[in-house]
Structures are given as C-alpha cells and as structure tokens.
Amino acid sequence: MFFDVKIKRLEETLEKDISEVYLFDAVNWTEAEKRTFETMEDLSFKNFKIQSIKKANIIEVFAYDSGEYWFKIGAEMIVIDEDTRKESKVKENYLLMADDIQQALTRIKESVDYSVAPYVVLSVAFANITEVYPYNKDIQIQTVKNYTN
Numbered sequence: 233m234f235f236d237v238k239i240k241r242l243e244e245t246l247e248k249d250i251s252e253v254y255l256f257d258a259v260n261w262t263e264a265e266k267r268t269f270e271t272m273e274d275l276s277f278k279n280f281k282i283q284s285i286k287k288a289n290i291i292e293v294f295a296y297d298s299g300e301y302w303f304k305i306g307a308e309m310i311v312i313d314e315d316t317r318k319e320s321k322v323k324e325n326y327l328l329m330a331d332d333i334q335q336a337l338t339r340i341k342e343s344v345d346y347s348v349a350p351y352v353v354l355s356v357a358f359a360n361i362t363e364v365y366p367y368n369k370d371i372q373i374q375t376v377k378n379y380t381n
Contacts, residue, residue, distance in 0.1 A: 233257070233258065233259065233260075233287065234255055234256065234257055234258075234287070234288040234290045234293070234327075235255070235256050235257075235258055235261065235264035235285055235286065235287055235288055236253055236254075236255060236284075236285070236286050236287075236288045236361075237253065237254045237255075237256055237264055237265075237268045237282060237284070237285050238251060238252070238253050238282070238283040238284045238285075239251070239252055239253075239254070239268065239272065239277075239280050239281065239282055239283060240280065240281050240283050241272075241277050241279060241280035241281075242279040242280070251283065252362040253360055253361050253362060254268065254271070254361070254362055254363050254364075254365065255288060255290070255293075255327070255361050255363070255364040255365065256268065256271075256365045257293075257364075257365065257366050257367040258367065259367075261285050261287075264285050265282065265285055267365065268282060268285075271365060289325050290304070290325050290326065290327050291324045291325060291326060292326050292327075293326070293327045293328070293364055293366075294326065294327070294328035294329070294339065294340075294343045295328075295329055295364070296328070296329045296330070296339065298329075298331070299328075299329025299330045299331055299335070299339075300329075300330075300331050301329070301330060301331065301332075301358060301359075302327055302328070302329060302358075302359040302361040302364070303327070303328055303329075303330055303333070303336040303356055303357065303358060303359055304325055304326070304327055304355075304356075304357050304358075304359040305325065305326045305327070305328060305336065305340045305353060305355070305356055306323065306324075306325050306353070306354040306355035306356075306357075307323070307324055307325075307326065307340070307344065307351050307352065307353050307354060308321050308322070308323050308324075308351060308352050308354055309321070309322050309324065309347065309349040309350070309351040310322075310349055310350050310351070311349050323354070326340060326343070326344070327359060327361070327364070328340060328343060333356050336356050337353065337356060340353060340356075341353075
C-alpha cells in the first residue's frame with residue numbers, strides 16, 4: 233500500500249519553508265509516519281513537520297534509469313469474470329518516471345503490456361512527488377532498464 237506524505241521543512245540556504253511530497257510503500261499509516269521520520273533523519277532534515285499522510289491510489293510504481301519527473305497514469309482494464317462470464321471495467325493508477333508526457337505514454341504501454349487484459353489510458357498527469365521509497369529500504373524499486381528512447 234502506498235502513502236503520500238506531505239512535509240514542510242525549513243530550507244536553510246533559502247531561509248524559507250518548502251513543502252514536499254514523498255511516496256512510501258508501507259503497511260499502515262503508523263509505519264509510513266515512522267519511516268518518514270527515519271528518512272528525514274537520513275537526509276539530515278532537522279526542522280520539518282508532517283503536514284499530512286494519506287493513502288495513495290497507486291497500484292504499481294515503474295522506475296526507470298532515466299526520467300526527470302513522476303507521472304500518474306490512470307488506466308482502465310476490461311476483465312471478464314470466469315464464473316459469470318460478465319465483462320467489467322477496472323480503473324487503476326500507476327506511477328512512473330519519464331521526461332515528458334509522450335515518454336510517459338510510451339513507457340506505460342511498455343510496462344503494462346504483460347497484462348492479458350485489454351486496457352485504455354484515461355489520463356496522464358504530472359505527479360508532484362519528490363521521491364518514492366519502497367517497503368524495504370534495502371531493496372530499490374525495480375528499475376526498468378535498457379529503455380532506448
């Protein structure tokens with residue numbers, strides 16, 4: 233489960249407060265809060281305050297070797313119930329790294345092509361996320377490598 237954690241911290245070089253959003257893969261709100269404090273300590277941010285913690289509606293994160301920004305991709309998949317044979321639409325959100333919207337569209341196609349269910353991209357939006365932290369900080373988010381574009 234992913235959590236958006238918004239913090240406000242004093243940027244000493246600018247002498248002003250800045251707000252940042254971090255995405256943590258955590259079991260619950262308490263763990264997300266604990267990991268936020270640990271991460272801010274690791275980053276040597278002493279003067280900060282957690283403004284909010286909320287569950288992020290993200291199903292999967294795709295990190296790439298290159299990509300300046302995080303984009304939130306809304307997609308709709310068509311699934312068929314095997315028992316009733318009824319078709320239904322399931323909306324899911326993904327987060328991925330890219331340099332621009334066009335590259336984000338190319339990368340989401342490449343990243344979800346493993347799915348046997350047909351899908352349609354409904355939206356692509358810039359995600360104001362500073363950094364993404366996986367559940368186990370010793371394991372990096374699986375990075376998609378060898379992207380040639």
